Amino acid sequence: MYHLGHCGLGRMVSVSGPRTYSLNVYGTSYTFGAWGRDANPAPGDENKYWLVVLSSSNVYGHFIRQYNTLSTLILGIGPTDTYISSSNPTTNTIQGPNMVMYGNTLYYNCYNTYSVCQFNMTTRAVSTVALPNDAGYNNKFPFAHLGTTYIYTDMDFATDESGVYVIYASTSNFGNVVISKVETSDPPVLSQTWSTSLHKKTVTNTFMVCGVLYATRYLDKEIEEIFYTYDTKTNEERYDLRIHIKKMQPNIKYMNYNPRDHLLYVYSDAYIVTYVFQEVQ
Template sequence: MLLQMSFLCLSCLAVFSHSQHQASLSRSNDPTGRCVYTFEVISPQETSCTRNSTESEMDEVLTRLTLLEAMVSQLIARGGSGTGSGGLRYNDEYLQEAYAQVTRERNQLQLEQEHLKTQVQKLQSTLAELSLETERLRQRPSEQTNTSGGTLHENRPLRDPGYHFKNTSYQEMKAEVKKLPASHLIPEGNHSLTGCGELLSVGDPVLHRKADAITGKYGVWLQDPDPRGPYYTKNTVWRIDAVGKEVRQLFIYENIDQFSKGFPMKVLVLPEPMESTGATVYQGSLYYQRRRSRTLLRYNLTSENLASLLDLPHAGFHGQHPYSWGGYTDIDLAVDEQGLWAIYSTSKAKGAIIISQLDPESMKVRRSWETKIRKNSVGNAFMMCGRLFTIASYTTPNTTINYMFDTATNEGQSIAVPFMNKYRYNSMVDYNHAQRKLYAWDNFHMVTYDVRLGWVGQGSS
């Protein structure tokens, strides 16, 4: 804009100089001390002019001169003391500097944009994890209605109004730890013995694999202690990531080494979505709970189809009686030396753990036992030698196996066997009697624990 105004001024001067023989531009101070520019042109035809004939013309000239003076003053103020090419160079340098500044600001904005994109991705990841945690919190026992349309025992709702969390007096027990002579101990690492005994100790967790996606925060992984069929063995590893609305993928690994490396040999898609982390593998079949129901399914791993199903009578489901960590862990299926078990609760039991032994073929209930410890007061549980063992906490690093119920004697007692939640979010614990190990899923980490038993005889009672 300044260049255009300068060119206009110089053009005006050139026109006046060309059309008139004598013209001058002078600069002087007015009576007030201000600097004034005066432009004079001598008429070649008139020696003098009357005011009446030239008044309008002079007014117009004065207006134009005033505008010209203003433009010249702006040029001098912005261009410094130099004129002509010096002023042009100054303006050119000014424009270049302004362009460079704009370029720097644009680059800075691009960097900030990339940084914001990274922050958005992190926030999206955090949001996904918080959504999962919110879902977990919603799974805790609360007022619910029967959405399955089934009939419950004694026509009670899914949420028993007589069930009070603060009333824990009936489960207060004194710790009783029995000591056995050293001659009765099973040697560590000797898996050939099938005898059952008192649980003396549990080793530190051994890491085999860490999940690499948010869907692997919790899940199920195990080996079949009694495989059937030509395709799979005791070495085969089974894994299910249990985070998501439609849990259907079953990953199969040839052995523990391929499992640790993350190389599945096959992936099966289950015909019905799975609920929670209570599934187990036994005698060539996968046993699991159908999503949002008390229906148990047996999926034949050789023929790859549903073999049988059962509605577990009166069992709570989808957040009525879970373990303390939530996860819709209302029904937990387990295997030990004596066969297939279901760990759950009902409205009639008011949240106390019920153990039912199931037929592996039909899954019908053979017999049930009711304990005196609430399911949502413990972090997890497993079966061993026909006995229920509960873990006090799923998140405390150094917790204990705090309760044992023996189905042979129909008696329960408090115990105190140290147990470690190394990664502080243990969502699945199952016993494998063939390997003499506990399998667990602890906050993305798939681990095993060696167990030490006090031998009291061969076989199971």
């Protein structure tokens, strides 16, 4: 079992980069997708990278592409494809660009439901756990900016040093962000849940680091700003962060932190990008 990094005591944050930047192997038409590394890989899989491009209507996906190294991903050499289903979209296939890989298992929003899907890459078995029945799905509470919504982004998924989270909004929390820890058992279960005052449609993306939720917003086509944090240990909210991320393309459709390498993995208008995330002591 891979041992995850320890959390620092700092809260001063910097984001530098981009460190890597490349068009995805499918080309510029596929503007919604996700990519990264397993946050808790099986022995022998430590160097693998995964890529999911939403190949149907920029909304749906039904297979995960894996590469042995970052360079083979960028060059598009020797991929391995693992199919959730033979057709797209259908029961249990991927809906929306937000997903994470943890323990050789993909976590994502199942097609046309308010459920979390857990897809085991080895057995190809799918297990699910439902969110509360007032949770947004099918574009009820997507990420958005300037009157533009990022379609089918009702559920976001995040990894940090302690595991997997799902970030969503509910009517009982007035369309504000809710964070639930996903226990990575089979089937998965939702454990501790936190309600925030952050309205989800004012946010373009979220990610977790050391139990702290970070939220971004669109400033202009060149800059994304981390403006908000919610600490699940103290329940403290802050709206006063001013941490800028220099974008290579105007829209960030996917962002997730990997605790193994402290990188932010970003899918931005068909480009795959990484940034270095640091908590300064």
